[in-house]
Amino acid sequence: MTTRRASWRTAACVDALVVGGGHNGLAMSHALSQRSIDHVVIERGDVGQAWRSERWDSMRLLTPNWMSRLPEHAYDGDDPDGYMSAAEVAGFLSAYATKFAAPVLNHTSVLRVEPARGGYHVVTDRGDWHCRALVLAGGAFNTPVVPRVAAALPATVTQLTARDYRHPGQLGNGGVLVVGASATGLQLAQEIHASGRPVTLAVGEHVRMPRTFRGRDVQWWMQATGLLDQRIEEMDDPGRARRLPSPQLVGTPERVTLDLNALRQLGVTLVGRLVGVRDGKAQFSGSLRNVCALADLKVNRLLDAFDDWARSHGVAADGRDGRLAATLVDQPPRLGAAFGSDIRTVVWATGFRPDHSWLDLPALFDRHGNLLHDRGVVAPGMVVLGLPFLRRRKSSFIHGAEDDVRDLVAHLADHLDRTARTGVGLSLAAA
């Protein structure tokens, strides 16, 4: 832990300032330390705060332990094929910060960042900083995305997001509508259903994946075949690649596959996307069959690609299959449900977006409020980390930080060298 403190009167100076002490911020701090670049990491809580306070109780990583690694830090427990709980991730990150004495300023919130001569002026609730290089490492999962239709729900319906959900006991009795069919939506639907509350799951476009394929974790295949290392510039439609929802996976000791068929068998009602509210009733899209067909076709193409790769690389084929049965939906699927009688609670598992609202630089955002960047470079001397497919498919994974940080620290070091040499910082105000 650092002993440095910003003063209330004048801004403390530092070469690089990292906002966020999660895996991305720490990996960057490690890289900056190795280059002896003077820096601080500003963390609103304790290291890995989101893992301590913004995840539901039963949550586990979607990647196996052997994959949890950061530069010079890796899982060293006795269950490499297991999946870390949120608390274990927080512990893993704390151990990392301690290991290389990361200069983390805990319990400090960034309130505003504005351009300043030669860099950026960073206002926190514990003093101001001036930095020449800035790293946005708050991650991609800060603010729950809730669709506009939420505003049309009757006031009698309790709404909460996946960030605020902890366990089913939080919810009132009666039916629950879980909106969203990514990993989060499926896991919450299963857990809430098991608590005795009838669950309806609204399903839009989604990504299917078996937990294991031919005896190995699907993430092993994703990595071995090079898919996780695919770069954003190789993608036909980078925007779409970045918007893809998280695959339907769950981390359990039994390595079970959690999919829509499993939920349907348990008694969860599958419906189409929640598209409207009328006369106190939820309206679901009639496109359920097609979004399921799209996901079925896509997962089969993925598994075909794994098999092709195994054949061409002489990887012994394990006889065990990992093929998924076609998704079954009720004939016909329900198109509506009554709020009150059928549904008392709505849980939004509709994704997250990063929070950069404190970045007082409107030119850096597109008209939808998304941060503009070129593979992580936001502006000269400013980089962002951890966004989905930032540079590579694995960019938002814990193990994805290493390669991105290596690339982006080079940008920062180069910027710091140049601005130090000329003595004139490139500020956005001047650019």
Place this chain on the structure above:
Amino acid sequence: MTQVQKSADNGVNVDALLGARAALTQAPEAARFKWRATSEWLGGTHSRAAVASFHGLGSEQKHRQTFQFDVDHPEIFASEDNGATPVEVILVGLAGCLSAGIAAVAQNRNIQLRSVKATLEGGMDIQGILGIDENVRNGFDGIQVHYEIDADATAEQIAALVAQSQKRSAVFDIITNPTDVHVTVSKA
């Protein structure tokens, strides 16, 4: 991935579509279209609709000609059957939209189509429109669409064409999702 020579020709100018996509991403206002139809009652259940102009790419646009559509009801409804029923026109719109999408997606994926045939059927309990049973809706209780496609592709690739076409179809969206409809009236 190996680069494949673009050899399929389904008569869809995909380069123009992709160019429009790129251009309209930069100019979202030009992407706002207005589609129009007019209609005049001719007597009985028979009316004639016309489609001539629309708005898009920032200005008024015209079809090459005015297209007319006679809409009526069959004789078993004690009508003169001067045209398709309005609900059949909905099926016509769905088929036209999905088939156009299939051709465009196939072109983009370099898949040569030889024939694309669609059969559509919408189920309806007319107790709804006749006001016999309040619990029966007026509209279709479901629509079945079947495609028979001959193309240089595997069955999975053909299934993917049809799935992708539904995903990007305007009429599929109009039918499967609610749309606000605002009807006003004035005395002539």
